[in-house]
Amino acid sequence: MDEPQVAITDADIEAAASRLMGRIVRTPMMSSTVLDSAVGARVYIKPECLQRTGSFKIRGATNAIARIPDGTRQRGVVACSSGNHAQGVAEAARVAGIPATIVMPHDAPAIKVERTKRSGAKVVSYHRENDDRVAIANGIAAETGSTFVSPYDDPGVMAGQGTVGLEIAEDLAALGVTPDRVMVPVSGGGLLSGIATAIKTRMPTAICQPVEPEGFDDTTRSLVSGQRETNTARTGSIADALMSQQPGELTFPVMARLAKPGVAVPDELIYRAMAFAFHELKLVTEPGGAIALAALLGGLVDVEGETVVVVLSGGNVDPATLIRALDA
């Protein structure tokens, strides 16, 4: 049997980093003595909640849009997303001066819908239970001649998200540090496949570990079985950003080669991590954004004595959800 074709290489990520320079925030590497003591490890935090649009998604969106051929690009883009990819595509399209249509679930956090519209995108609503969002998006693309930008199954998106991993590797190398483990929130796998490509090229001994919500642990199960497994539920996690149905067609072969083992996290630990980020790191995180920190703080992985990187992937949280976390 042939090796599955690899959608991206490290060179694609370096090319993406050049395209993104000056258009995105090079988020800092943070650490916290309180966190280190709490988990018995040396922890570095990559706070993508501080990124433009409040999540890493603008990296992939900007890179993908830059790769659309001239002429076609002017017809615009269409995307489907529960919110962070929506905002990333909408804002990247605004900066590129092209129209964007975003297909969003009707129960997406209000803040994410509002911000998507603020960037000038048209928002089309769908129901998670009944509608096929990809079919809706493809219909719009066919009708308008616009380009569909997948939230994860797109080499341009994957390479753009991979710049998170490139920055982690560069910053740790500058500190003379090699991580034992890099913990990454996973839904469709765009972020992890990109990060793992960059990290494994530079620091091959590091474990790149997907972290998912309980009940949406398709990637964790897929990495065990060796094939793309599907979640039965469509709703039910507080981590609204991490409820994709299965790993991506392009992202899974990359993750299967470079990432494991997966960790599944219950909502209760996610709330605790959001409260920790609030009180101890002074960072606003959304549930999906805090899930890797939740796995770490919840003791779901034995990290004693390790050097660990935790990606906080986003901060677009409704106040009511954060307040619930602070009360938990």
Next chain:
Amino acid sequence: MDEPQVAITDADIEAAASRLMGRIVRTPMMSSTVLDSAVGARVYIKPECLQRTGSFKIRGATNAIARIPDGTRQRGVVACSSGNHAQGVAEAARVAGIPATIVMPHDAPAIKVERTKRSGAKVVSYHRENDDRVAIANGIAAETGSTFVSPYDDPGVMAGQGTVGLEIAEDLAALGVTPDRVMVPVSGGGLLSGIATAIKTRMPTAICQPVEPEGFDDTTRSLVSGQRETNTARTGSIADALMSQQPGELTFPVMARLAKPGVAVPDELIYRAMAFAFHELKLVTEPGGAIALAALLGGLVDVEGETVVVVLSGGNVDPATLIRALDA
């Protein structure tokens, strides 16, 4: 008339920076296209809420403790503070392995009291209306042989806080940017006197501007009159960290030479700035920490077309206060 003696020079700040290296966070310089658009200026944010202990205060405390002579240092330190200096001194003392006693107002935010105790300090309570906190602290110092660490009127503290300004100047110089204005929250003036010393040495054209709560604008009035003015109120601002009675004896001559004009900010604008920091910057700020951002967002200063630095000095906020800001 003689020039008033200057408590610190830029060399003191450089020496402080060497002492602090590896003991504090070199906080990043952030920016936000949303903020830039909102105020019509190019804004750089110095988020000291991301600092150890949640505010810049650990810089001055660490530097001041390092300067206490050996032998004396072992007898410990005593400080009075509504909270951030308390936490800074308590944690700096813990790291230095010496005892600390902190005199705190009975209405200090619970979170600040709790964290001060967490660092191992003994907390002594007083009433803002009736008690003289400095007299209480001096009594403890006399009794125990410990050293009083002023929240601002101490050259070691001032130089330590000045490292914020040194980092701002270095980071902007690396970007090839000269700021028109640096906006700094002010209570006793330790932070501003330090920052202004570092900034004016390197970027003499920059305006270094104190920002204070309405009703506690003693520094603003003192800079106009040329002498240290006193506030009549002792309580009444949401900015619990910024309610000192008058500018410091050592800090005022420095501010009078290097900083002006002052700005006074009503609570309502502070709440709005905290909400903005939450939603747009994904940063947790406390009222006093957000006050310079509040002056900027509230349009209290004409910054059209300028390059502006805003210091977010702290993030130790009780959830109830942040929730109130998010509802405002």
